Amino acid sequence: MNRSKIFRIITYVLGPLAVISIVRLWTDQDALTSSNTVGTALRLTVPILLAGMAGLWAERCGVLNIGIEGMMILGTWFGAWGAWQFGPWVGLLFAVLGGMLGGFIHAIATVRFNIDQIISGVVINLLAFFGVRYLSDLVFVGQPGGGVSQSPPQTSAIPRFDLPILSGGQIGGWKSPDVLAWFETRKWFILGDIGGIGRGLTSNLSWATVIAVAIVPISAWVLWRTRIGLRLRASGESPVAAESLGVMVNRLRYGGLLVSGGLAGLAGGTLSIVASSYYRQGQTAGRGFIGLATMIFGNWRPSGVLGGAMLFGYAEGIKLVASDSIAALFLFIAAVSLIFFVVAIIRRLRVRSLFALGIFILSTIAYQTVSTVPESLTQSLPYVVTLIVLATANQRLRPPAMAGVPFRPGEPH
Amino acid sequence: MQLGDTKPNQDLLTSDAVVVELTNISKVFPGVVANRDVSLKVGRATIHALVGENGAGKSTLMKILYGLHQPDSGTIAINGVARQFKSPSEAIDAGIGMVHQHFMLADNLTVLENIILGLEPTKFGVLSLSDARARVRELATSIGVALDLDVPISELGVGQRQRVEILKVLFRGAEILILDEPTAVLVPQEVDELFVNLRRLVSKGTTILFISHKLDEVLTISDRITVIRQGSTVATVSPNTVDRLKLAEMMVGSDLPKPGERTTKIGATTRLAVRGLSVLEKGRKNPVRNVSFQIAEGEIVGIAGVEGNGQFELCGALLGLLSSEGTVEVGGKDVSNLSIRERLNAGLAYIPFDRHREGLMLTAPLWENALLGHEATLSRGPMIDFTAAKKACREIISRFGVLTQNELVPAFVLSGGNQQKLVVGRNLATARTVLIAAHPTRGIDVGAQAAIWEEIRRSRDSGMSVLLVSADLEEVLGLSDKILVMFDGEITAELDPKSASPQILGKYMTGAR
Numbered sequence: 060m061n062r063s064k065i066f067r068i069i070t071y072v073l074g075p076l077a078v079i080s081i082v083r084l085w086t087d088q089d090a091l092t093s094s095n096t097v098g099t100a101l102r103l104t105v106p107i108l109l110a111g112m113a114g115l116w117a118e119r120c121g122v123l124n125i126g127i128e129g130m131m132i133l134g135t136w137f138g139a140w141g142a143w144q145f146g147p148w149v150g151l152l153f154a155v156l157g158g159m160l161g162g163f164i165h166a167i168a169t170v171r172f173n174i175d176q177i178i179s180g181v182v183i184n185l186l187a188f189f190g191v192r193y194l195s196d197l198v199f200v201g202q203p204g205g206g207v208s209q210s211p212p213q214t215s216a217i218p219r220f221d222l223p224i225l226s227g228g229q230i231g232g233w234k235s236p237d238v239l240a241w242f243e244t245r246k247w248f249i250l251g252d253i254g255g256i257g258r259g260l261t262s263n264l265s266w267a268t269v270i271a272v273a274i275v276p277i278s279a280w281v282l283w284r285t286r287i288g289l290r291l292r293a294s295g296e297s298p299v300a301a302e303s304l305g306v307m308v309n310r311l312r313y314g315g316l317l318v319s320g321g322l323a324g325l326a327g328g329t330l331s332i333v334a335s336s337y338y339r340q341g342q343t344a345g346r347g348f349i350g351l352a353t354m355i356f357g358n359w360r361p362s363g364v365l366g367g368a369m370l371f372g373y374a375e376g377i378k379l380v381a382s383d384s385i386a387a388l389f390l391f392i393a394a395v396s397l398i399f400f401v402v403a404i405i406r407r408l409r410v411r412s413l414f415a416l417g418i419f420i421l422s423t424i425a426y427q428t429v430s431t432v433p434e435s436l437t438q439s440l441p442y443v444v445t446l447i448v449l450a451t452a453n454q455r456l457r458p459p460a461m462a463g464v465p466f467r468p469g470e471p472h
Numbered sequence: 473m474q475l476g477d478t479k480p481n482q483d484l485l486t487s488d489a490v491v492v493e494l495t496n497i498s499k500v501f502p503g504v505v506a507n508r509d510v511s512l513k514v515g516r517a518t519i520h521a522l523v524g525e526n527g528a529g530k531s532t533l534m535k536i537l538y539g540l541h542q543p544d545s546g547t548i549a550i551n552g553v554a555r556q557f558k559s560p561s562e563a564i565d566a567g568i569g570m571v572h573q574h575f576m577l578a579d580n581l582t583v584l585e586n587i588i589l590g591l592e593p594t595k596f597g598v599l600s601l602s603d604a605r606a607r608v609r610e611l612a613t614s615i616g617v618a619l620d621l622d623v624p625i626s627e628l629g630v631g632q633r634q635r636v637e638i639l640k641v642l643f644r645g646a647e648i649l650i651l652d653e654p655t656a657v658l659v660p661q662e663v664d665e666l667f668v669n670l671r672r673l674v675s676k677g678t679t680i681l682f683i684s685h686k687l688d689e690v691l692t693i694s695d696r697i698t699v700i701r702q703g704s705t706v707a708t709v710s711p712n713t714v715d716r717l718k719l720a721e722m723m724v725g726s727d728l729p730k731p732g733e734r735t736t737k738i739g740a741t742t743r744l745a746v747r748g749l750s751v752l753e754k755g756r757k758n759p760v761r762n763v764s765f766q767i768a769e770g771e772i773v774g775i776a777g778v779e780g781n782g783q784f785e786l787c788g789a790l791l792g793l794l795s796s797e798g799t800v801e802v803g804g805k806d807v808s809n810l811s812i813r814e815r816l817n818a819g820l821a822y823i824p825f826d827r828h829r830e831g832l833m834l835t836a837p838l839w840e841n842a843l844l845g846h847e848a849t850l851s852r853g854p855m856i857d858f859t860a861a862k863k864a865c866r867e868i869i870s871r872f873g874v875l876t877q878n879e880l881v882p883a884f885v886l887s888g889g890n891q892q893k894l895v896v897g898r899n900l901a902t903a904r905t906v907l908i909a910a911h912p913t914r915g916i917d918v919g920a921q922a923a924i925w926e927e928i929r930r931s932r933d934s935g936m937s938v939l940l941v942s943a944d945l946e947e948v949l950g951l952s953d954k955i956l957v958m959f960d961g962e963i964t965a966e967l968d969p970k971s972a973s974p975q976i977l978g979k980y981m982t983g984a985r
Contacts (some may be wrong), residue, residue, distance in 0.1 A: 284599055286592045289581075293589050296578035302592030304640075305561050426640050460579050 073249070075395065079375045080252045082391045090381030091388065092252040094243055096375075097259020099380050101432035102334060104372030105271045106343075108132070109351020110325035112274055113319045114157075118359060118462040119282060120315025121295035121308075122169050124182025125459055128347030130161035130189030134327020136191035139338030140198065141212040142331070147217045151267065151328045158324015159317050161187060166316040170309050173465045175251055184347075199338075208340035213223065214338070217267045226262035247320065267333045272365075274322065279361040291315055295459035298466040323347065359458055386429045393422040477789075481576035489516040490552070491679045492537065492648060492837055497546035499532055505531040507543070508703040509532045514681060514696075516649075517674050521682045521690040524723055525917040530683050533700070534650045538570045539563035550648070555709050569646025571637045573653045577625045584608060584621040611642055615672045635669070642673075643697035649673065650681045655689050656915040658941055659779045667693050685723070685917045687716045699723055720918055736933045737768025738953060742804070743819075743937035744790075744906045749798035751785040759785040760796070761961045767906065772928070772938040774952030774969070776945065778981050782961040783941045784825060787908050787934050790939075791815060802906055816845065819905035823896055825941075827888075831895040834884040836875060839865035841883050842898050849902075868897035873923055889920030900931050907931065910941040925951060945974045959983045 090096050110127050113441040117124035124130075135155030144149025154413030161183050168179040188434045192207060199205035204212050214460075221228035239261065242254025282288035291311045297309040326346070331338040349371055357363025377384055396418040403412035492514040499507040506529045514520045522530040535541045537548060537558030548555050550566050557563040560570070563688050577586050584601070593600045605621055616630060617635045625633060634654060651670075655663045670680055670693065684690050688811055690697055691711045699722040700708040706722050708933035714722075744767040751760035760782040767773045777783055792812040799808045802818040809820065824830035832841050842865035843850055850861045865879040872893045876886055883891060896912060908930065913921040928951060932938055942948050948955055949969050957965040957980040965980045 284601075285597050286594045286599060287597065288597060289585055289589060289592060293578050293581060293585070296580050297576065299580050300576035300586070301589060303560065306590050458579055 072406035078394050080249045086387040088384040088387035090384040092255040094255050094258035100373040100376030103375045104368045106326040106366035109355040110347050113322035114351045114354035117319035119295045120291045120312045123176040123463040126183030129184035129324035130158040130320045131327035131343045131347045132187040133157035133161045134193045134324030135331040135342045138328030139331040142213045150332045154324045154328025155321045158320040162316040162320015166313045168310045213336045219265050222261035274366050275361045389422045389426040491516045493549040497543045518695040519680045521694035521697045528700045530700045549790040567647040569641030570650040579626040585859045624766045630657045648679045652683045687719045741769050743765050745801040747799045751789045751796045752878045767937040770935045774940045774948040774955045776948045777958035819902035821899040821907045823909040825910040832883045839879040872897040889916035
């Protein structure tokens with residue numbers, strides 16, 4: 060590692076951390092980086108992350124998947140049913156299978172019959188919504204706690220654990236010290252924040268969360284380091300070229316969509332099994348579409364999707380845990396945009412400096428007035444924050460070139 | 473001379489080992505005889521050119537050899553063994569590789585990924601990237617190609633992309649390489665580089681089948697030339713026994729129309745005046761710097777230059793696609809601050825550089841393509857006048873000899889030459905006064921080329937002023953009344969086409985003078 064790389068890491072990691080630390084100390088809003096906030100954020104990140112990964116797998120193999128929301132709905136229902144009948148782990152498996160069913164329908168429609176990919180996705184969303192309502196009527200109605208829009212509650216949950224040493228988890232029978240908590244309670248500049256964030260990420264972890272996060276590097280490894288991954292990406296970038304080299308494009312698209320559906324189903328499963336203990340109608344609440352947004356934000360890359368999902372999760376988490384801290388969050392955005400503004404001025408980037416200035420002014424106004432704004436408006440906070448970050452992020456998006464374009468093998472092109 | 477005198481000279485090959493032998497190949501598509509009793513022998517480690525007009529059947533013949541089509545009759549023998557290829561993969565197994573005219577590359581994947589795709593070296597399904605990299609690099613150096621293997625294709629130029637295609641084929645172990653019009657997309661230096669690579673390949677024992685209609689190049693690079701016309705072989709000749717003109721006549725089947733000396737006079741009024749035009753670009757040397765010239769009524773001014781020396785930006789600035797400094801006057805009216813639409817209305821017409829990217833909507837029917845830019849005249853209120861638009865398209869089709877069933881077929885069905893005729897026709901059909909023609913005949917056959925040149929001359933004779941941007945020296949010398957050489961964003965010379973030779977032009981174009 061050379062010096063400029065170290066320097067970059069320091070500016071990109073410690074810089075924002077320092078800013079948020081200052082804001083926290085100034086406003087006395089410890090919730091900004093408390094382990095409670097970060098832990099909630101992580102739990103809210105998981106379904107969005109999985110939905111984003113579902114979109115990534117579909118688009119990388121060349122098929123748009125608007126139906127992720129519907130596949131998630133299938134995941135929530137089948138997951139809840141499986142968990143209610145056989146326990147949480149089997150429930151997650153059923154969630155994956157339910158999502159895969161949606162992915163398979165999408166594959167049949169778009170790959171086999173060349174139905175427009177958007178239309179097929181929309182149909183899957185509608186079909187899933189009304190389909191599970193029908194299934195609920197058949198299965199859940201009449202059960203204790205169950206109904207047409209709700210499943211009976213599950214009796215057991217996926218186990219949770221604390222990481223040893225960092226967050227006081229057990230090793231054998233020995234209770235290790237909770238180092239991060241010690242720092243968090245001291246509330247020192249930066250160190251207190253590291254403690255809070257670190258503890259949020261390492262304590263009271265659900266195994267389902269670990270699996271979800273592990274899917275990110277696994278996906279990256281499969282897509283970029285294996286033969287099947289290269290061929291799958293080639294099917295999304297240039298199916299004609301891939302076909303001319305003997306790659307079975309449509310077979311890979313089936314595979315990609317099954318993985319996509321499975322991940323969307325798992326996303327739904329985490330909602331109905333991990334985040335709560337029953338299925339409820341409307342539980343997905345548009346997270347499938349937010350997942351698609353994080354996929355674009357993440358530039359169709361697993362690490363980017365993770366970043367985007369964490370951003371959504373954090374904004375939503377702070378809204379849930381500590382709505383008082385929303386004002387402080389706006390102060391943080393104001394501070395960051397002010398830094399962007401100064402940097403843009405120094406680099407003479409006129410458009411970007413104006414943009415940063417605009418955001419600075421807006422977030423300052425928001426900081427001053429947010430406590431008087433009705434709660435229904437602050438509900439949109441996660442979207443506002445993400446939109447701001449999306450708009451200011453300097454990136455060249457590079458979607459798979461042929462995603463969304465139907466491919467008929469063996470025809471002249 | 474009579475064409476019948478040129479007998480197929482098959483005994484040229486007696487001393488060579490025959491690698492590919494096609495005997496009496498016929499292929500009929502619904503309504504069209506693509507190949508009729510074609511026979512061809514290709515010697516080992518030679519470059520064998522196939523020349524012929526677009527639609528003459530040379531591509532079909534090569535697609536039959538590559539297994540993309542199956543012949544209705546006739547036999548294929550590779551190294552003396554009779555073969556039948558049902559698919560390209562069978563041809564690949566027999567050591568045959570084809571580089572298509574339109575590259576089959578995934579833009580966002582890296583060079584290495586594109587080359588190894590479908591034949592990836594792996595360990596338990598995991599890519600062995602270092603192994604692959606070493607093998608590809610060895611292959612590349614052996615034919616003298618330098619490429620960064622880890623950049624995405626989108627960052628490469630056309631010449632480098634072609635090199636990737638060739639490496640892709642060689643990586644599959646091809647010993648017989650089919651190149652479909654490899655030079656159509658290349659600029660002169662890239663052609664030279666390609667030829668060096670091809671020669672190296674041949675010296676290592678590869679046999680190359682080279683489809684082209686650029687006769688000078690064919691004469692330079694080939695060991696044998698087979699001429700195909702209307703699906704049949706006319707002759708197989710050695711390059712030192714024929715010249716360009718004779719080859720062209722064999723291709724077309726009749727004497728080519730000779731451009732007569734111009735009989736009309738250049739008018740006195742200035743139609744296009746450009747003063748001190750510069751295109752500014754941040755972070756780079758300005759691509760066009762302080763360019764001034766004038767074009768009179770009925771005059772053709774040629775801009776000669778190696779591609780990438782500011783011609784593209786110059787045309788963009790004239791049309792208002794790019795912002796620029798300096799003044800542009802069309803018909804005495806300053807259009808410098810006008811929009812693109814207003815400039816077109818002031819009399820500009822444009823034949824774009826790349827007909828696929830800027831000229832056509834490939835999947836739209838011809839009549840919609842012909843309508844582009846003329847929506848104002850071919851509509852009633854906000855509604856398109858379908859009858860008038862289709863009629864206008866039919867007029868272009870008949871006047872410019874576009875070979876097509878009707879005006880309703882999508883543009884991608886047409887051959888390159890016919891697509892270009894449509895684009896040219898669209899811009900010459902209206903009464904515009906200044907035509908900017910960028911590479912008007914690039915990548916099309918001699919027949920279509922002659923037709924387009926004739927149309928440009930006819931428009932000139934009727935008073936149109938033409939700015940002709942081209943890298944084809946023959947075109948620039950043959951059409952222009954005045955030649956400006958553009959080098960590195962500036963006009964470096966003004967030449968009289970009567971006294972300039974390709975050699976002199978070439979020196980100016982490369983900055984040697």
